[in-house]
Amino acid sequence: MKQxxxxxxxxxxxxxxxxxxxxxxxxxxxxxxxAVKNMGLGINSTFVLPYQKEGDxxxxxxxxxxxxxxxxxxxxxxxIPTEKKLPRYQAPIVLVAWLGVNAxxxxxxxxxxxxxxxxxxxxxxxxxxxxxxxxxxxxxxxDQDAYDFYLATELFIAFEGEPKKLFVPMxxxxxxxxxxxx
Amino acid sequence: MKAARxxxxxxxxxxxxxxxxxxxxxxTSLKAYVTQLIRENAPKVISNYEHLQxxxxxxxxxxxxxxxxxxxxxxxxxxxxxxxxxxIWVETKI
Numbered sequence: 001m002k003q004x005x006x007x008x009x010x011x012x013x014x015x016x017x018x019x020x021x022x023x024x025x026x027x028x029x030x031x032x033x034x035a036v037k038n039m040g041l042g043i044n045s046t047f048v049l050p051y052q053k054e055g056d057x058x059x060x061x062x063x064x065x066x067x068x069x070x071x072x073x074x075x076x077x078x079x080i081p082t083e084k085k086l087p088r089y090q091a092p093i094v095l096v097a098w099l100g101v102n103a104x105x106x107x108x109x110x111x112x113x114x115x116x117x118x119x120x121x122x123x124x125x126x127x128x129x130x131x132x133x134x135x136x137x138x139x140x141x142x143d144q145d146a147y148d149f150y151l152a153t154e155l156f157i158a159f160e161g162e163p164k165k166l167f168v169p170m171x172x173x174x175x176x177x178x179x180x181x182x
Numbered sequence: 183m184k185a186a187r188x189x190x191x192x193x194x195x196x197x198x199x200x201x202x203x204x205x206x207x208x209x210t211s212l213k214a215y216v217t218q219l220i221r222e223n224a225p226k227v228i229s230n231y232e233h234l235q236x237x238x239x240x241x242x243x244x245x246x247x248x249x250x251x252x253x254x255x256x257x258x259x260x261x262x263x264x265x266x267x268x269x270i271w272v273e274t275k276i
Contacts, residue, residue: 002271043231051272065272076233077241091244095234104276112261113270135248138234154255157247159240167244171251179262 003051005065007117010046012036016061017048022100026142030098031067044071044097047121049114065105068118069098070125073138092134093167094122099139099146111149120180123173136169 010017017031035046046069050062075091096118101110119137126134139156141147141164150156156166192200204215236244254262 001274003274004269005272006270049270049272051274053276054274071231073231074233075241075244076235077238078235079238090233091241091248093234102276105273108273109261110270110272113265116262116265117270136244153258155252155258157243157252159236160243161237162240165234165236167247169244169248169251171248172254174251175254176259176262179259180266182263182266 001054005049005051007047007049007066007068007114007121010035010039010048010067014061015048015050016063019061019063020067020100021103022106023103024100024142027098027100030069031064031100035067035069035098038069044069044095046098047118049110064102066101066110066114067098068096068100068114068121070118070122071095071097072132072134075135075138091136092132094125094134094137096122096137096139112153115150115153116176116180119168119173120177123170123177126170127174127177134170136167137173138165138167140165 017035020031021028031046038044039046046067048064049066051065052058052060053063056063071094073093073095075093077089096115099111099114099118101114122134122137125131139150141150147164147166150166151158155172156168159165159167200212200215204212207215207218209215209218
């Protein structure tokens, strides 16, 4: 059976983070041990897709089907560029620091839906009258699988010589937001 | 100042490696060596959290892309459309 769900801020009193297993240890470790702590420290924010497994007690904590972590970051060139057309020498961006899908929920389109949600979220933060603008979204791919996943969207642009990082301008995400809210 | 105390368990290989490196880099103790490593590395890690340093070429690529943002593929837009109309459904048997 399927249950409709949506991403919510990680709240450890309602969410059982230990239930999550995407098959990759660093991602599991991050959600199990650091996500709540980092949120408390104000370093970044994690959002989870909760669900209740059949047979779980009704008052049991929700399990995690997928999650993503957003952080504010600044892109900085190695040295201050002299080209006049560059508007500033630092560019605020949103970093998708972590993204994972529970192993048993993979290959059901959850990965792309998690990514789209994360991008729309970054866009909402950036374009909200109460938000803070950022010029783009950078993703940090943990391995080749993740890198290929981002490339397959045909949305991300690779940083040359950075085998793990890709970016997409916020204006490109605006097109996704337009489609979403049409 | 009160010093905090940490106990560490290392496997033999890591310990031997650390001892050799400590001796070769002129440290009198493992503690001095580890302290220096932390002092060197921690500021970098912390600053990396806030700043993502990239080459000037990559920065130019980024700015150029922002000035001329690529359009998403129709395939991706279609996935956005499906997400907007159907929402996210999660299998509950697993």
